Amino acid sequence: MSALGRLVPDRLDGYTLRLFAPPLAFALGTLLLAQMLERLLRLFDLAASTGADLTAIMRMAGNLLPHYLGLAIPTAFTAAIFMAVARLGDNSELDVMLGTGRSIVRIAMPYFGVAALLCGFNFYLFGYLQPMSRYDYHVAVNDALQAGWDARVEDNRFxxxxxxxxxxxxxxxxxxxxxxxxxxxxxxxxxxxxxxxxxxxxxxxxxxxxxxxxxxxxxxxxxxxxxxxxxxxxxxxxxNADFTPAPPTYRARGESVRELTLRELWDGMHGRGAERDIPVRKLAGEFHGRLARSLLLPLLPLLALPLGMASKRGKRAPGVVFACLALLALNHALQFGESMAESGRAAALIAVWLPLVVFAVFVTWLFHGSLAWPGDNPVTRAIGAIESGFEGFGGRGGKKKKTA
Incomplete structure (x- = not known):
């Protein structure tokens, strides 16, 4: 079969995606709910202190959703691949696929396809939806704060x-x-x-x-x-003036770099568009940070697939913990790079993209290490060595105690 023929989607790809879709929906919903709960409590507290109604709370919560969605998608995508591949391994379906000549790279192709689609959505999410919804959230908070004057007066209060x-x-x-x-x-x-x-x-x-x-x-x-x-x-x-409560008009959008779209950031970096009192370095740091996060998803199958293949019944915790730590470290590295670029201590191209390049090299090495022997990769070998060390230490301690 030609190389082009091997890339044509088949029934196994559909089956792989059917295993992948429920964990993705579950992980995404769980992460969004967990992140939103704490903020919802703060919004209810704000509403209680200002007299804002339930509609204002729902409006603020809806405007926060794109922000939390951008945080949840990479983690949910990685977790869904891990769970889907682990299930294939539990049912020995992965062994059957490999035994029929289907390569690990070919097994990963559906996940790369989904990653490409989500990558396009991320450009819209980070480039347009998030900055607009962030400004709308601040407008909604301003309206809620102004809702305290309901045309009722209290004693000796202005x-x-x-x-x-x-x-x-x-x-x-x-x-x-x-x-x-x-x-x-x-x-x-x-x-x-x-x-x-x-x-x-x-x-x-x-x-x-x-x-x-x-x-x-x-x-x-x-x-x-x-x-x-x-x-x-x-x-x-x-x-004869209207004492009906009416909140003052909120400021115009664009005073913060986080309220600017990708196009507005690009124009500002090159001296075009509306004039703003925002340094070019801040515009560049925000622009490259969003771009790097948008392009992250195609790298995640290289991390999740080897860890999912290596997981066995009762031994999934090390892979899950490692994947979470890797994503957490990358997120903090990108945030640190953005702050370095925005403060002018480093160029945005270096400070923001270097962590992503290092992550790309690492996950490529990890994926390549599992091609020769599926289920075995540098991470599992390192974890196995650590476990063996602890078992050996425990065994020596037990022998000494028995001898005494």
Whole structure:
């Protein structure tokens, strides 16, 4: 059979992917749930302290999902390959495949195909979806923080009522809107207006769309920017401004490099696009960091497949632990490289890509080491040597104790 014919997907590839899909979905769901739970507790606490509703919490949680998805995909992908290959080994199906002349590289081809698809999705995730959702999350948090002013006033506390108004009352009724000892301050364009009244009431307008402040027995003092002052007393008054709560507009997107798309990062690195007060080194560190994480997935089958083939019943823990440690070390190395590049202590091409190149060399060596003898690789040999050392140490200790 020609080399091209061997690359054509067949029924064994479909069977391999059917074994792979459930562990991938399970691992991805579990990791997302584990990561989101702690943040959800913090969001509920934020909502409880600000008075935000459940819709705001769901909006914030939804905007966090792309961030946690980017963290979960590499780990879930590696774990799914490991579990699928280990199951093939448990049922001796792997031995049958190898016995019919199917090479380990050919067995790995479906996983490389999935990795290529996920790699394309990662470009969209890291390049566009994450920066947009991160900004939307901050907008949602700002809206939740501003939800604390619900047009109800507490005794002797100043509240920002919007449109330049600050409102306070010495005594407030049970409804939070019947006021005594009212103090209202408003500053706009250098002009200041202070209104005091014995009684006040926050009440809806005739059309029910606005909230107005009705006052009794009060005074108004106005001071303009040129220090001209005026004084007015009244028995009945109405501040015909809308006291309906409305959060201020949040800042524009792009003040942080993490809110910029890959295209915007690239344009900023080359002096194009919108002008921002962000150093080029920070733009470069973020750009190369996202690119490196997007291209990571095709390397993961080289790590998971040898460890999965080497796992046997009751002896999977070493492979799982090693895979987790390898991914954790790579993640921290990439973060360290990004910080080095953003601080200007190293070029982004070296600081960010060197850890990925080292990881690629290591997993290629690991995969190549398992081709001659499936189930045997440098990691399993090292783990076996460590176990033998501990068993030998324990055996010598036991003999000495028996002799004594």
């Amino acid at each position: 509240v920002n009522a919007g449109q330049g108004f600050r409102l306070s009352a010495t005594k407030v009724g049970p409804d939070g809107r019947t006021l005594e000892g009212v103090f209202v301050q408003r500053r706009i364009d250098g002009d200041e207006e202070i209104t005091t009244a014995k009684h006040g009431l926050l009440k809806p307008s005739a059309d029910g769309r606005r909230l107005l402040l009705e006052l009794e027995d009060g005074t108004v003092v106005r001071e303009s920017a040129d220090k001209t002052a005026s004084f007015l007393r009244f028995e009945q008054g109405l501040i």
